[in-house]
Amino acid sequence: MDALVAESLTKVYLGRGRRRTLALDGVDLRIGKGKLFAFLGRNGAGKTTFIKIAATLLAPTSGRVSLFGEDVLAHAPRLREQIAVVPQEGRPFFHLTPREHVYEYLRVRGAGAESAHARTEEVIAAMGLEPYAGIQAQALSGGLQQRTLVAMILATEAPFLFLDEPTLGMDPFARRQVWKVIRQATRKGSTVLLTTHYLDEAEHLSEELAVIEAGRIRYRGTASDLKSSLAREVRLEFGPGFTAEELTPFGRVYVEGDRTVLLTRRSAVRELTELALERGSEVALGPVTLEEAFLELVGRPIEEEA
Amino acid sequence: MTRGSQAYSALRICWFNGLIPLWRSPLLVAAVFLTPFSFLFFLFVIEGPTNPGLLPFGITGGILFSTLFAGNGMLNDCAYLRLERQLQTIFVASPVRPFSYLLGMALSELAFAAPAIGLFILILALVHPFGLGTLLVLLGVIGLTWLMATTLGFLISTFFRQLREIWPIGTLIFSTLAILPPIFYPASVIPARWQWAAFLVPSTYASQLARVALGLSFGSPLTPPLLNAPWFYVLGLVGSTALFAGLASALSRWREP
Numbered sequence: 001m002d003a004l005v006a007e008s009l010t011k012v013y014l015g016r017g018r019r020r021t022l023a024l025d026g027v028d029l030r031i032g033k034g035k036l037f038a039f040l041g042r043n044g045a046g047k048t049t050f051i052k053i054a055a056t057l058l059a060p061t062s063g064r065v066s067l068f069g070e071d072v073l074a075h076a077p078r079l080r081e082q083i084a085v086v087p088q089e090g091r092p093f094f095h096l097t098p099r100e101h102v103y104e105y106l107r108v109r110g111a112g113a114e115s116a117h118a119r120t121e122e123v124i125a126a127m128g129l130e131p132y133a134g135i136q137a138q139a140l141s142g143g144l145q146q147r148t149l150v151a152m153i154l155a156t157e158a159p160f161l162f163l164d165e166p167t168l169g170m171d172p173f174a175r176r177q178v179w180k181v182i183r184q185a186t187r188k189g190s191t192v193l194l195t196t197h198y199l200d201e202a203e204h205l206s207e208e209l210a211v212i213e214a215g216r217i218r219y220r221g222t223a224s225d226l227k228s229s230l231a232r233e234v235r236l237e238f239g240p241g242f243t244a245e246e247l248t249p250f251g252r253v254y255v256e257g258d259r260t261v262l263l264t265r266r267s268a269v270r271e272l273t274e275l276a277l278e279r280g281s282e283v284a285l286g287p288v289t290l291e292e293a294f295l296e297l298v299g300r301p302i303e304e305e306a
Numbered sequence: 307m308t309r310g311s312q313a314y315s316a317l318r319i320c321w322f323n324g325l326i327p328l329w330r331s332p333l334l335v336a337a338v339f340l341t342p343f344s345f346l347f348f349l350f351v352i353e354g355p356t357n358p359g360l361l362p363f364g365i366t367g368g369i370l371f372s373t374l375f376a377g378n379g380m381l382n383d384c385a386y387l388r389l390e391r392q393l394q395t396i397f398v399a400s401p402v403r404p405f406s407y408l409l410g411m412a413l414s415e416l417a418f419a420a421p422a423i424g425l426f427i428l429i430l431a432l433v434h435p436f437g438l439g440t441l442l443v444l445l446g447v448i449g450l451t452w453l454m455a456t457t458l459g460f461l462i463s464t465f466f467r468q469l470r471e472i473w474p475i476g477t478l479i480f481s482t483l484a485i486l487p488p489i490f491y492p493a494s495v496i497p498a499r500w501q502w503a504a505f506l507v508p509s510t511y512a513s514q515l516a517r518v519a520l521g522l523s524f525g526s527p528l529t530p531p532l533l534n535a536p537w538f539y540v541l542g543l544v545g546s547t548a549l550f551a552g553l554a555s556a557l558s559r560w561r562e563p
Contacts, residue, residue, distance in 0.1 A: 055399045058562045076561070077403065081307070085399040090392035095327040104322045108315045109400050110307045136330070153396065162399070 003191035009063035025215035038206035084158035099133040199291040232263040239282030319410025324417030342368035362434040367490030372422040376415035377455025378480035384463035412456035443519035454547040457554035494525030511542030
């Protein structure tokens with residue numbers, strides 16, 4: 001059964017002076033129950049708009065979204081019992097501690113005192129928030145504030161979790177702790193829709209992903225399928241001794257510090273590695289990363305993104 | 307969630323958004339005290355020696371000012387939590403109904419205003435003693451004024467997309483409600499042909515009703531005579547409260563268009 005179905009979903013924002021911005025353009029999407037689905041796209045691509053509509057926060061211009069078979073416009077109050085949202089760039093209450101945030105949010109949502117207490121301690125520990133659990137949010141770093149907000153939402157174990165850039169501003173250790181708790185949520189049956197700009201996060205977490213560009217779904221499938229779908233499937237990273245100009249005929253080239261990276265076909269590997277050996281230059285061979293595949297797909301040169 | 311659970315949710319919002327911050331930062335209360343006490347101080351210094359009868363008017367004004375500014379707090383807090391901290395989002399996308407969120411936020415604002423209101427009532431009781439019946443009427447006026455101001459504050463907060471737009475507009479609206487009309491001064495000092503204009507502002511009804519209950523009078527009766535009728539004050543206060551509460555429930559943008 002599908003947990004979320006979007007059909008021909010379109011959203012046009014009307015700005016000042018009747019300026020129209022097309023944020024979603026006929027999006028069709030299905031997310032299976034219990035799946036962890038990632039939404040990728042550059043800033044302004046339409047990810048947050050999609051989440052807002054699906055989470056009953058924003059009305060679409062046309063099309064429809066249903067959650068667990070019920071239309072989000074017609075049955076919003078009932079569906080709100082089954083969802084929880086980490087908003088993009090949200091911040092916790094100044095005066096509350098992380099423990100109070102989680103506990104109070106669970107109580108507000110109707111949990112009993114005992115179960116809310118037990119769940120709070122469980123999530124605080126799982127998210128690595130124990131050392132900070134009694135400190136007011138105003139004294140916490142941005143990353144810890146974000147972890148607090150994510151802990152509030154994940155603690156709910158809602159059947160559908162919308163996580164809009166949940167690990168924004170977190171260090172790599174914290175991100176991995178959050179990933180663990182997100183995975184636990186899906187194991188317990190929650191469906192997760194995640195947006196992120198960390199491509200490694202999408203690759204590690206999601207069973208399926210979609211790439212959205214200018215309000216349209218450009219790709220839907222697994223991360224490995226996205227990488228293997230590209231014409232250039234191999235990544236060669238050269239040390240000093242090569243210029244971007246001489247590598248350009250072999251594929252897409254970009255420069256990272258003193259390294260030159262080439263995305264190319266397998267057939268070119270032998271020729272280029274031999275050339276590197278002749279010149280005494282370092283060369284490293286590997287698969288194209290999801291980030292490179294993403295940038296190739298959305299069609300903007302990598303150097304421009306950098 | 308049942309209705310009982312929704313009411314409980316509102317109380318919990320008041321607990322963590324109003325009472326906990328108040329307990330941890332008691333200085334927040336000073337902000338509510340400061341303006342009405344300043345007005346009262348100037349009134350006392352300027353008019354006190356010649357017109358000691360005006361002091362209870364000023365104290366009643368302090369009570370209503372503190373209550374009305376709960377609406378300004380509501381406007382600022384709701385806008386801040388929605389626009390700056392994105393916290394309204396996590397309550398919208400949850401079993402908490404709009405009414406519970408609104409009530410919880412409004413009770414939080416009342417928690418901030420309560421110490422000032424309580425102190426003004428105490429001072430009033432010392433300066434102008436009154437009975438239990440009068441106290442109950444006064445509490446009823448405070449309750450309706452709080453409901454009117456906070457629903458208005460919430461309603462306005464939902465229409466803005468920028469926090470910077472909120473602050474000047476909030477000050478403008480709530481100053482119009484709490485400073486310009488006869489809240490701190492008797493309505494009879496307004497020129498007779500303009501006295502009706504004071505009743506275009508809903509807070510005037512609250513102020514006049516409180517004064518009738520307290521038996522405060524100053525100067526000549528208002529013109530036209532309708533403006534002296536207690537039922538007119540009750541009708542005005544209940545009507546404007548129902549209007550703003552109705553508008554807040556019908557027009558507030560819980561889901562962005």
